[in-house]
Amino acid sequence: MKPTKRYCFACDLVNEPDLIKKYREYHEAGNVWPEVTESIKDAGILDMEIYLVENRLFMIMEVDESFSFERKQKIDKENAKVQEWEQLMWTFQQALPSARDGEKWIPTECIFKLSR
Template sequence: MSLKRYCYSCDLKDDSKLIAEYKAYHAAGKAWPEITKSIKDAGIVDMEIYLTGNRMFMIMEVDETFDPEKKADMDANNPKVQEWENLMWNYQKELPWAKNGEKWTVLDQIFKL
């Protein structure tokens, strides 16, 4: 199985209390099971989120079944995912260059060893 990598970035609101709450929602075993199921059902094999200050970076390893548009459609039609996304908007904010309503923006790879 050949995996593909996608990398994204998003900012959190620059508030230490909100950042701590966001981290607690994402601590091991704390994300809602419906959310992790929707991630796996979309063909995402592994996902990691890293944080520096209030800027986050997400790395996803996906299998051949993953399609970003299909994932967006699946999420839009999943009430529990929409509930989670609305809750996360209390903590997240758009990057200045993001499209309206876009949380996670795709990172362009500019170097590879």
């Protein structure tokens, strides 16, 4: 299925080298819990990449036409392992200053695209 939309987000990690190292290890190939990757795919996310610079994370999601944030949230809420993963990741992550309570990944605004 061809992606219909791309979403980009930012989040910070706690700025401690040992925590950043451990977070990286959790995200190495094969280390993300299978229930988490399954949930991502089940929500209509075709591809997801996370980039790191210093303690700032950038996530890019390519989704199909079935994807909605509401559906993803529902799928995640109903999965105990995904909830456990999210709680674990909060030990490494910290919200951006503009985040609302409980919000960690903040949507970014595209301000330049070469093909426009």
